[in-house]
Amino acid sequence: MTASPTAPVPHEGPLLSVRNVDIGYRTGRRTLLTAVHDVSFDLHPGQSMALVGESGCGKTTLGLGLLRLLPRTGLVSAGEIRFRRKDGTTVDIRSMAKEDLRRFRWSEAAMVFQGAMNAFNPVLRIEDHFVDTFRAHETGRPRRRREILEESAALLEMVRLDPARVLGSFPHELSGGMRQRSLIALALALEPQLLILDEPTTALDLLTQRAIVERLCELREALRFSMVFITHDLGLAAELADRVGTMYAGRLIETGTTRDIFHRSRHPYTSALIGSVPPISGDLIVPESLPGSPPGPSSPLPGCSFAPRCGHAVDLCRERRPEPEVLHARGDGLSHTVACLRSRELAAEGATRD
Ligand SMILES: Nc1ncnc2c1ncn2[C@@H]1O[C@H](COP(=O)(O)OP(=O)(O)O)[C@@H](O)[C@H]1O
Ligand SMILES: [Mg+2]
Known part of the structure; x- marks a missing residue:
């Protein structure tokens, strides 16, 4: 990936179309607790939607469910999650085969979690995470490590990190803010059209938070990916999103433009x-x-x-x-x-x- 702007994909209709989605957690052999009820919304290319609501209202469950990243007990039990792929075809993420899903994640849709520490393997240097991510999605001849590292350096520069310092470091050698930026760079490595961020800056101090949010705004402008930004901070929602969805007790109870909301x-x-x-x-x-x-x-x-x-x-x-x-x-x-x-x-x- 280069840091130059990607031309907007000619499009008609939404990138992501969510219809009547229920998501539950199995708590016993026969019990399924429904944590997300009947959620529907569309996300068009380049749009950014903030999901807001009190803790426990189902934001994380919805984010994970959209990319089928739920824990083993979690289950999207109803509805459709239609996604328009890079090749122009539309797929229901619910029915994707495992191998297809593996390729889809990172290269077409990526998720950034709050705890960047958990997202990294503690015994691997940051550069190895980049190499593994690129290699896992290669289709032709394997690329040289050097070539991948050059590209990784460009990605880290995009999030204003010094590649010379970061690439060779282990995750625990970086500050929380640096790890979170590295994770955003990694998530953008394969140019996904959709980025889901779950409280990505919550654990960070205000200045770092501000810097990351500003960078995200600029990157979205340049790379034109769509974004679902999960937050309980309405100030961030107002700044980052063109639209906001309020969740309450597992339901999307209001959606509208940021101005509407x-x-x-x-x-x-x-x-x-x-x-x-x-x-x-x-x-x-x-x-x-x-x-x-x-x-x-x-x-x-x-x-x-x-x-x-x-x-x-x-x-x-x-x-x-x-x-x-x-x-x-x-x-x-x-x-x-x-x-x-x-x-x-x-x-x-x-x-x-x-
Ligand atoms: N792994 C799980 N097993 C069972 N229930 C869960 C699990 N994860 C979340 N929940 C429940 O689902 C509901 C929504 O949680 P969550 O999606 O984490 O909300 P939010 O991200 O808005 O704080 C909560 O009632 C929570 O207790
Ligand atoms: Mg959450």
């Missing part, structure tokens, strides 16, 4: 979260107006799962589950959708942020 949010939960953002980018603090905690997967509720904490809930909310409703349709995956039975009424009353 921050200025015209229509779900009382999103509105409460946004009202709780501290003035400077920081961690998502659950507002005092939102006592209690989200229901876990073991206690599904008949109606809206937010109803017990919602100041606007009426009896109907506790009885009927709200389906996502399109408020403002757009063909490019940027529709504003909300799952709240009272969203129109509340907007009319000025109770949400519309």
Whole structure:
């Protein structure tokens, strides 16, 4: 890969199309706890979507499920995850054969986790991770190590790391921020069209966080990959994403452009979260107006799962589950959708942020 911008792939339609996806964890021979319910969204080429919500709402499960990286007990139990491949064909990731899936990961879609330390093999130098990644996806004649290292150096420079220092180091010899950048460089090595980042900067200090986020914005501009950015930091979401999806108790309860979500949010939960953002980018603090905690997967509720904490809930909310409703349709995956039975009424009353 070179550091020069890749020409945008001519496209029609979404890169990733997620429809009615359920994801569960097996906790016994017959029990499947559903942690993600009925999630649908489209992600178009070059778009960046932030997934936000309190801890335990299913963000990581969804990210892992999209690339079939769930632990052995995890299972995508319903729905479709359609992905448009580099060759223009579309595949449902759920039905991909193992070998195909192995090639697909890294080269077409890659995931960066929060704990970069766990993503690296502690006994291998950073350069060996690059060599292994490139070699594992080679189809023709094996390339020379030197050639791979030159390319790896260019990738590390892209994330503003000094290759001379980093390539020969073991993961534990680098700071958290350097490891996280190295992992981002590695994830971009095979030019995937989709990068899923799960709280990639959460463990880092603010300055390092800022530097990584700025770099990610620039790289996305230059390389035009699509991104799903999982975070509980709304400040980061606002900065990095063109659209935001709010998750609550395993459901995507509101999606829209970043502007829609921050200025015209229509779900009382999103509105409460946004009202709780501290003035400077920081961690998502659950507002005092939102006592209690989200229901876990073991206690599904008949109606809206937010109803017990919602100041606007009426009896109907506790009885009927709200389906996502399109408020403002757009063909490019940027529709504003909300799952709240009272969203129109509340907007009319000025109770949400519309
Ligand atoms: N390996 C697992 N086995 C069983 N339950 C899990 C597992 N991982 C996550 N969960 C449950 O799934 C729900 C969603 O978790 P997670 O996806 O980690 O949320 P988030 O990333 O938003 O914090 C939680 O209730 C969590 O306890
Ligand atoms: Mg998580």
